[in-house]
Amino acid sequence: MAAFEGTAEFALFEAIAENLRQELGPEIEQQPGGPDQSNSGQVNRAYRVVVRIVLQSVVPPVEDLSAAVNVALDRLARRRLETCGLTHREIEHLIVHEAKGRDDWLAFFVLTDCEEIELLLQTSDPDDDPSSPA
Numbered sequence: 001m002a003a004f005e006g007t008a009e010f011a012l013f014e015a016i017a018e019n020l021r022q023e024l025g026p027e028i029e030q031q032p033g034g035p036d037q038s039n040s041g042q043v044n045r046a047y048r049v050v051v052r053i054v055l056q057s058v059v060p061p062v063e064d065l066s067a068a069v070n071v072a073l074d075r076l077a078r079r080r081l082e083t084c085g086l087t088h089r090e091i092e093h094l095i096v097h098e099a100k101g102r103d104d105w106l107a108f109f110v111l112t113d114c115e116e117i118e119l120l121l122q123t124s125d126p127d128d129d130p131s132s133p134a
Contacts, residue, residue: 005075009054013076016050017110030111032104040104047107048073073106084114090121098124 004010020028020043029041038045052069059068074095081091098120099105109117 004072005079009058010072010076012054013051013072013110014079017047017076017080020047020111021113026113026116028111030108032099032102032108037102037104040107043111044104044107047111048103051107070101070103070106073103073110074101077106077109080110081117084117086117086121093124094120 020030024043029043030047031041031044033039033044040048048069051072052065055068055072056065059065077095077099078091081094086094094109094117095101095106099109
């Protein structure tokens with residue numbers, strides 16, 4: 001999926017997220033849905049719909065569209081977290097232990113500002129993760 005990062009669709013997804021952050025600012029309703037993804041913020045849900053519709057036009061019908069959306073959101077989230085200056089360990093912690101691979105959380109990381117991600121890291125320290133090697 002690394003080749004996907006060089007596509008027009010990937011650039012479009014990043015541009016949409018950047019414009020949403022700029023246009024809506026801190027009031028953006030990008031929050032994940034808690035136990036149920038359907039409770040996500042409206043912008044979070046709308047962003048995932050856009051990703052799904054665009055990918056539907058390029059993903060072959062024999063492939064799993066939901067899996068393609070998840071992979072795309074995962075790559076977008078990782079790039080966004082890197083842009084925010086997070087370390088590899090912090091990114092892995094957020095993606096694996098906080099998001100648990102859920103699309104609403106991945107979209108949250110793509111859409112939210114870096115300051116909010118820093119606040120989340122302060123309340124969820126990767127060094128406190130019992131599954132992390134010492």
